[in-house]
Amino acid sequence: MKKLILLLLLGYIHTFAQTSRYDSLWNNAAVEKRIADGIEKNRKGDFTLLFPNLKGNAQIEIQQVKHEFQFGSNIFMLKGFKTDAENQRYEEVFKSLFNTACVPFYWKDLEPEQGKPRFAANSAFIYRRPPPDLVLDFCQKNGITPKGHTLVWDNTAHAVPTWLTKDTSKIQPFIDARIKTLAERYGSQVKTWDVVNEVLADHPNVPMPPDYALKAFKAAQKYYPASTRLFINEVTTLSWQNYHRDYTPYKLLIENLKHKGARIGGIGLQFHFFSEPLHHDVAAGKAMRPEDLFKALDLYGQFNLPLHVSEITIPTLPNTKEGLENQAKMTRNFYRLWFSHAAVEAIIWWNVADGTAVAGEDKWRGGFLDEALQPKPSYHALNSLINQEWKTQINTSVTGKSYSFRGFYGEYVAKITVNGKTVEKRFVVGKNQPKELNITGL
Numbered sequence: 001m002k003k004l005i006l007l008l009l010l011g012y013i014h015t016f017a018q019t020s021r022y023d024s025l026w027n028n029a030a031v032e033k034r035i036a037d038g039i040e041k042n043r044k045g046d047f048t049l050l051f052p053n054l055k056g057n058a059q060i061e062i063q064q065v066k067h068e069f070q071f072g073s074n075i076f077m078l079k080g081f082k083t084d085a086e087n088q089r090y091e092e093v094f095k096s097l098f099n100t101a102c103v104p105f106y107w108k109d110l111e112p113e114q115g116k117p118r119f120a121a122n123s124a125f126i127y128r129r130p131p132p133d134l135v136l137d138f139c140q141k142n143g144i145t146p147k148g149h150t151l152v153w154d155n156t157a158h159a160v161p162t163w164l165t166k167d168t169s170k171i172q173p174f175i176d177a178r179i180k181t182l183a184e185r186y187g188s189q190v191k192t193w194d195v196v197n198e199v200l201a202d203h204p205n206v207p208m209p210p211d212y213a214l215k216a217f218k219a220a221q222k223y224y225p226a227s228t229r230l231f232i233n234e235v236t237t238l239s240w241q242n243y244h245r246d247y248t249p250y251k252l253l254i255e256n257l258k259h260k261g262a263r264i265g266g267i268g269l270q271f272h273f274f275s276e277p278l279h280h281d282v283a284a285g286k287a288m289r290p291e292d293l294f295k296a297l298d299l300y301g302q303f304n305l306p307l308h309v310s311e312i313t314i315p316t317l318p319n320t321k322e323g324l325e326n327q328a329k330m331t332r333n334f335y336r337l338w339f340s341h342a343a344v345e346a347i348i349w350w351n352v353a354d355g356t357a358v359a360g361e362d363k364w365r366g367g368f369l370d371e372a373l374q375p376k377p378s379y380h381a382l383n384s385l386i387n388q389e390w391k392t393q394i395n396t397s398v399t400g401k402s403y404s405f406r407g408f409y410g411e412y413v414a415k416i417t418v419n420g421k422t423v424e425k426r427f428v429v430g431k432n433q434p435k436e437l438n439i440t441g442l
Helices: 002-016 020-027 029-042 083-096 133-141 169-184 212-223 235-240 249-259 276-283 290-301 319-341 377-389
Strands: 044-050 058-067 070-074 099-105 144-151 192-197 229-234 266-272 308-312 344-349 392-396 402-408 410-418 420-428 436-438
Touching: 020 029, 020 290, 020 319, 029 044, 029 290, 029 319, 044 420, 070 083, 070 144, 083 377, 099 133, 099 344, 133 144, 144 169, 144 212, 169 212, 192 212, 192 276, 212 229, 212 249, 229 249, 229 308, 235 249, 235 266, 235 290, 266 290, 290 308, 319 344, 319 377, 377 410, 392 402, 402 410
Parallel strands: 044 436, 070 099, 070 344, 099 144, 144 192, 192 229, 229 266, 266 308, 308 344
Antiparallel strands: 044 402, 058 392, 058 410, 410 420
């Protein structure tokens, strides 16, 4: 009996470990070539600095200060910790990694009492639900792009207010009024919204109006500015695993909504490992393989809409040194693949720190900081990619009238020094941006 238990335990532990099969899938030459070629082609561009009046030698320092690509996380713990030091630490880490923030607009906690929404920064505290005004002020001050999440979701635990009527014939006016109010108050600040969330993973026992997803898009289209991007967002299994080529359910849902007049402006693909069997299969090279991820991205990329890997939880399993390294390796592999794909616009981690997930999800330890807000190996993996490998920095000298380079898309600062005099210029490297900058005054 003891031998049987030991064998079972060894088998259980082994399923957590990343196998040689997992490594062989990600180290495959064809996979690596597609990733490397995709990053080079889709995330970088050529640029030339012109110095028509330069005489002699110039020292050039070129530094990328912001990504065009959207690296983000939810910002649900802004001012949500018990001490000022913890809150400051959270903010500094957030700013150091991310240029995009997923802002909570969950109806249940935004308007817990009918007619008394918690918009203002000084609104009553609710854990993981900072008031929108507080979050948007932080975003504006730090050059972070906000994304609103979510307008309509049929989830009673997180989204449906307790005061909302159960009469499906009377719910739609309340939904329309909510969308109108948010559009009037935040439409000029928040340009990207998840209109509906998890439609395919619906709750059939929750009262909702017929065709509520389509009606949500129609209301958003009516009240938000035409430039607002209206996203649809779906759960992990239906985004990545339930693949049936042209008959994939999520693809069919999007086509159906578009056919009926929904102006879908982007597609969200959640990526939560809320299942030990799923995590085991990934670690064993049986699920979420590179070929699986590419197939899904290629499929949804056919819509010619921006794709967001919208909510990421990669567990620390087991909670050991091995589990920490597993999480970091997966993080690096997944991010490189997503970043390489032309259709992907944003990658959004979910919970920054362990111990801050919604009830029931903390057991996955899906943060890249631990409970003390100290970095895990996954943090170093993210930081290395976002702030080192994928940021262009150049320091060189030139004697000619121009200097050309290839860099990652984003905002740059160039400092050109000649005979002790420095001229500083800001510019953007982007697909639809000018490819040259004329610098005089040297």
